[in-house]
Amino acid sequence: MSPSTAILIVVIAAVVLIAAALVVRYQRHRHLRERFGPEYDRAVQDNSSRLKAERELAERERRHDKLNIRPLSEDAREHYLRQWSLIQQRFVDHPGEAMSDADRVLTNLMAERGYPTEGYEQQLADLSVEHARTLEHYRTARETLHGSTSDTEAYRQALVNYRAVFEDLLGTERAEWRS
16 A cells, blocks of 8 residues: 555544534534423533533433432322412412412422432533423522512513423423423
8 A cells, every 4th residue: 555545544534533523513502402492502501612511411411320310200290280289379479478488389399200419500400401491481480489579470470481381391281391
């Protein structure tokens, strides 16, 4: 084999490897964008590069795969629906307390489904894998709950946001929560 033939083979092999690497990277990028939706854009914005954001999202997937996420039994589903109904009734007279109850019920629901509830940031990361479409609702509701407002309209909107996440976790989300 001549030296020029050997160089040509090496160059062709390198081009093929680079093309394959680019295809794999593109497929990973597309998968993460589709899986995480708006959470993908948030991760890119929060990180210094798209590559770092994609590593973080892939790590979230790996952690999530190790969790024992399970569906609710019909009894548990009915229990949570009754609790949510009571929260909505209580909202009329005690909006702040109803908001706290909504947050507590949502955390209990997460735990019963198998999501760890050790901290808010970790909850967001774990929920983002399967519930990214309603995650911004959760953030907004929590900001209202832990903010300084006592405005009933802000509480009402926050409760609507909590309900979006509640229904998503319960598996009864409405079409308007989906993107």
